[in-house]
Amino acid sequence: SKGVLVRMFHTGDNDVGFRSDNTINSVLAIPFRDFTPPSNGTPQEVLVASPGDRSGRVSALVESNVQGGDVLFRKAIAVDHLGRWDWLIGYQQARLTERFTLDSSSRIEGTSTIPPTGTVLDQTDRFLARSQFHGAALGISGQVSECNWFLGGMFKLGLGNMEREV
Numbered sequence: 397s398k399g400v401l402v403r404m405f406h407t408g409d410n411d412v413g414f415r416s417d418n419t420i421n422s423v424l425a426i427p428f429r430d431f432t433p434p435s436n437g438t439p440q441e442v443l444v445a446s447p448g449d450r451s452g453r454v455s456a457l458v459e460s461n462v463q464g465g466d467v468l469f470r471k472a473i474a475v476d477h478l479g480r481w482d483w484l485i486g487y488q489q490a491r492l493t494e495r496f497t498l499d500s501s502s503r504i505e506g507t508s509t510i511p512p513t514g515t516v517l518d519q520t521d522r523f524l525a526r527s528q529f530h531g532a533a534l535g536i537s538g539q540v541s542e543c544n545w546f547l548g549g550m551f552k553l554g555l556g557n558m559e560r561e562v
Contacts, residue, residue, distance in 0.1 A: 397472040401484070404465035411460075417453035418445035424454050426500060442519070444502045452502035457495075464490030466533055466552075479540035488533040488554050496523040524562070531556015 416424060425441040444452040468486035475481075498521040504511055511517070535552035 397475070399470045399482075401468040401470055401486075402465070403468075404463075406463040407461065409459060409461050411457065413455065413457045415453070415455040418447075418451045421445070422447050424452060424500075426454060426498065442500070444500045448506050450502050450504050450506075452500060454498070454500040456499075457497045459493075459495040461493045462491070464488070464529075468533060468535075468552075470537065473536075478542070479538060481536065481538040484533065484535040484537055484550070484552060486533045487531070488552075488556075489528075489530050491528045492526070494525045497521070526559075526561045528559045529554065529556060 418424060422445065423443075424445040425443050427439065427441050429437050430440045431437055443450065444454050466486055466488035468484045470482040470484050473481050473483055498519075500517075500519045502517045504513055504515045504517070506513065531554045533552050533554050535550060537548070537550040539546065539548035541547075
């Protein structure tokens with residue numbers, strides 16, 4: 397009539413990347429929105445490679461990781477020949493971490509005077525976002541069985557603190 401339920405999950409590290417240079421794509425640009433007045437969100441781009449003007453490369457990497465788990469104490473509230481219902485109370489934790497890195501390098505060619513020919517422009521942008529939840533868990537679980545069939549389910553409410561960092 398009583399028990400402990402321990403659950404854990406981890407998606408592993410999920411990485412997605414992109415890499416290109418002027419030998420693969422003759423024109424490379426990084427899009428962005430300019431929010432300085434009077435632009436107010438106008439789409440713009442940073443030119444990385446363009447035939448006769450500049451050569452360059454760009455790479456991007458997105459990394460994400462999700463993990464969590466809970467420890468729940470369960471107590472039966474109804475048990476009969478068809479199945480059972482349990483109250484659940486305990487602790488739960490979840491964490492999401494995401495990283496984004498954008499690297500580019502561009503070498504000025506041709507007859508440019510500003511910036512002068514041969515100038516190399518390197519740019520790196522890095523972003524990290526982390527969300528973490530700790531809290532109490534309250535819920536109910538049930539299971540119903542008939543012959544060789546089984547159906548189970550759980551409803552859980554987490555009450556706690558979500559910390560976010562960017």
